[in-house]
Amino acid sequence: MEQHPKDRGGVSVAIVGAGIVGCAMALTLAAEGHQVTVFDPDAPGAGTSSGNAGAIVTGSVTPTATPAVLKALPSYLLDRNSPAVLRLRHAPRVVPWLLRFIRAGAPAEVERIAAALSPLVSRSLEAHRALAALAGVEEMITQEGWLKVYSNEAEFAATALDRHLMDRHGVNYRILDRKEVTDLEPNLDPALCTIGLHQPESGFVRFPQGLAQAYFDAAARRGALHLRQKVRSVSRRPGGVTVHAEGGAKEFDRLVICAGAWSALLARMLGDRVSLDTERGYHIAFGSGTASLMRGPVVFPALSLVLSPMHDGIRLVSGDELAGLTAPPNYRRIRALVPQAYRALPALREVAPATEWMGFRPSTPDSLPVIGPSVHGTEVIHAYGHGHLGLTLSAVTARMVADALAGRPATFDPTPYLAARF
Structure with a gap:
């Protein structure tokens, strides 16, 4: 069994997942002197992190579940053309999550959840700017609002x-x-x-995968490793954890789970049961020549879509589909929104869609991420469940985990985000 080297001080930390959360985590922890190893078979930021609308939304305090959403929930889940849809084959598995979602939509819960989201989102842009400065890519984050x-x-x-x-x-x-x-x-x-x-204080990233790659490259310059291996299982051992990956078993002092929608499986292996499901999101990109048509991302709530000028052109982003991790993509609903995109942005009408994409948002029923130590010991730390706010909350999540590893007092109460709430 290979022992991770300890030649730079700090502790050895395994991070499972190289999305934007994992890459922000890698840079934050490597900069503090920890020996970081990231496990992910894909390139940094290549998964769900690559497909969002690029917004760092510093004012996103409204949870997904609200009284109005609960009122519309039957039509959302049963109408094949609604903004959110439930695939019937996935229904039996998602019922416990939906029951928690319904409870989270009660007025008192909405107020509580908003109060818990506020300290996270309000610090999100400042935390990203600090990481971008470490990586030397400050220009990748702008502030179009x-x-x-x-x-x-x-x-x-x-x-x-x-x-x-x-x-x-x-x-x-x-x-x-x-x-x-x-x-x-x-x-x-x-x-x-x-x-x-x-909201003028919100940030914007035109190339989210590029930002994730930049964060990891900066972590690598500080000694972080990326093992492009799939993690098969994780387990505790006296004084630490063992990661069983395709390349064999490796021992670490700490494990941070940042595996997005796949995180619940790893948590379960370590004795933590969390309520996590997958809100599949879709986008259509219209090609890089269209990006100059807009200044920043724009939400059209009545049309159930976002248009955003990304590195690959205007993106049409939409969809909340509860269908799990294995069902094939269904692009019918996002394709049906193309005429609405042409309506909203008439200069786009002569441009045909160039690419289609589907990703897996790791979503909790209460719209709060899972951040903090395992119920069974501090050698395992959770950092996932960011739902629609993965890019927004990635850097502040990494800061919270770094504080916990260093034994620093929390800047604000971490209790609402702990796995123990489930």
């Missing part, structure tokens, strides 16, 4: 809960009129832009 647009007063009125929660937690946002929206995004259809809600 997070813009939502509404075509009429009724659509905007439906955001009352969002605005209440943002007000309660000090989120900086501006309500824009049509001219102010089209001044920001001149190529949008003005008819859809009667009212805008802009």
